[in-house]
Amino acid sequence: MTINSKSTKTEILAAYKEIEKQNKSLEAEVRKGGLTSKTTNQVIVEKKEVVTVKNYNNDISATIKSLEQIQNNFGSAVSNLSERLISESTKLTTIRNAIAQEKSQLEQLHKLTDIEDTTIDTLIQQYQANVKRFTEQLNQKQEESQQEIETLLEAWTKEQETHNRLVKTRDDEYRKTQQRQQLEYEYNLNLERNLNQEEYEQEQKIKQEELKLTRTTIEKQWQEREAAIAKQEQDYSEAQIKVSAFEEQLKAKIKQGKEEGTGIGNYQTKIKTELRNREIIGETQNYQLRIEDLQQIIQQQESRINKLSQQLDTSLQQVQNLAVKAIEGTSNRNSFEAMKAIALEQAKTQIKNK
The missing domain is CATH 1.10.287 (Helix Hairpins)
Structure with a gap:
């Protein structure tokens, strides 16, 4: 060993x-x-x-x-x-x-x-299968994305070529247009320089006559406008005079109206005062009559209250007598309670009648 x-x-x-x-x-x-x-x-x-x-x-x-x-x-x-x-x-x-x-x-x-x-081995196999499947899906997605990018890039390239071609065409047309306009301008300039001197003088004469006519028309318009302004100034002066006279007349009318209004106002005030005094006297008499009626009603109520108080005292005395008799043996407790309830009900009724 x-x-x-x-x-x-x-x-x-x-x-x-x-x-x-x-x-x-x-x-x-x-x-x-x-x-x-x-x-x-x-x-x-x-x-x-x-x-x-x-x-x-x-x-x-x-x-x-x-x-x-x-x-x-x-x-x-x-x-x-x-x-x-x-x-x-x-x-x-x-x-x-x-x-x-x-x-x-x-x-x-x-x-x-x-x-x-075998659980771990099974999980590992599942994990490896998932990894394989996800890898295949990722590769497929990458291929699709790459293909899509290539398609977009190709389309962008074509669009860029088309744009460049259009820009070049536009620049060529613009350059040709500029050249044509430059040629036309030079031609017109040379044509104007080659005009006959007589035609130029004739044109200058016509322009001078047109200028003279225009000046005459403007002077005439100024004269008419000055005459209209002078007339407006005259009308304004006359209007000021009329306004001044109207203000004097207005002041006189206002003064006269105030004097007449004062007299009318005093008369109307006097009439209103008399009518108000009569109304006050009538209302005073009316209130006096109402006071007398209320005093009479109060006296009647006091008399009625005194009578009801006497009746209540009498009823209470009767109830007390009946209660004493019930306690002494002529009645039982139930009859006493019934009599007491009757007495209280009578008392409440009398109080309500007050």
């Missing part, structure tokens, strides 16, 4: 017992061989065997010493092994917890109910 640093306590003890057993067996065989050797050959062989046994005994002694040393260090080895066992147990617990957590995460992530030994 091979013993190393990773051997357990049980393995070390088993190895020790096995070596000890072999040692005892060898010692017994040595003793037995020494007693039965009698011939010379046997002696020679015995000598050889003794040498061998001695060497073997030396090895056994060394082994025993080693085992004793191992036994001496056995306690510390056991302690170290215990510590390692505890450490390994802690690691095992940690690994088990991590495995349980990973299983829980797998259940939550992939919605798994039963986790088996």
